[in-house]
Amino acid sequence: EAGVVQSPRYKIIEKKQPVAFWCNPISGHNTLYWYRQNLGQGPELLIRYENEEAVDDSQLPKDRFSAERLKGVDSTLKIQPAELGDSAVYLCASSRDNWSETQYFGPGTRLLVL
Amino acid sequence: GENVEQHPSTLSVQEGDSAVIKCTYSDSASNYFPWYKQELGKRPQLIIDIRSNVGEKKDQRIAVTLNKTAKHFSLHITETQPEDSAVYFCAASSQEGYKLSFGAGTTVTVRA
Numbered sequence: 395e396a397g398v399v400q401s402p403r404y405k406i407i408e409k410k411q412p413v414a415f416w417c418n419p420i421s422g423h424n425t426l427y428w429y430r431q432n433l434g435q436g437p438e439l440l441i442r443y444e445n446e447e448a449v450d451d452s453q454l455p456k457d458r459f460s461a462e463r464l465k466g467v468d469s470t471l472k473i474q475p476a477e478l479g480d481s482a483v484y485l486c487a488s489s490r491d492n493w494s495e496t497q498y499f500g501p502g503t504r505l506l507v508l
Numbered sequence: 509g510e511n512v513e514q515h516p517s518t519l520s521v522q523e524g525d526s527a528v529i530k531c532t533y534s535d536s537a538s539n540y541f542p543w544y545k546q547e548l549g550k551r552p553q554l555i556i557d558i559r560s561n562v563g564e565k566k567d568q569r570i571a572v573t574l575n576k577t578a579k580h581f582s583l584h585i586t587e588t589q590p591e592d593s594a595v596y597f598c599a600a601s602s603q604e605g606y607k608l609s610f611g612a613g614t615t616v617t618v619r620a
Contacts (some may be wrong), residue, residue: 434613435610497554499544
């Protein structure tokens, strides 16, 4: 079984520029999560999808962050414009469904904003 | 919301010794407690988890204990090996069952 796939793995941008991250979950997994992991800390949930519906985006800074999962499979997380404080690792995770607690993580995208 | 605290932040052990990491949580309704291992530059990987109806779970050299009354749970690694060196995260689920709150992590170094 292929794991969660994310791209790019690394991204360096200047502040105020836009950036997008892509995630493809494990095949058959209906629930998709985006997390942000700051240096030396644990992951923090940004948004959770059940199929194509965002069912929890309470932690997503909506002034500059957006996400979509149009066909209920892969997902894109966007930041526009990026700020210095957005430098972090952005992790995608998936689980089989809303009742499956086990979350499988992707390798993450390491973002550096200069 | 749920608050998870993890101690120690760093742990250095001699190869073959045991390592213990402790976490406390605040939400008494939390009922799922996974542990993830993250090697440098790699994805967090689930190594063991426990649910609130169980007090202890073991998988080879790894064990987790849960004390719901005191709201704390611990990871025990016995006979540590160099490949156990990594950052370990504990987490607890919210009432909804899916929203994981993570501890800040413990960097474990196994000295050969």
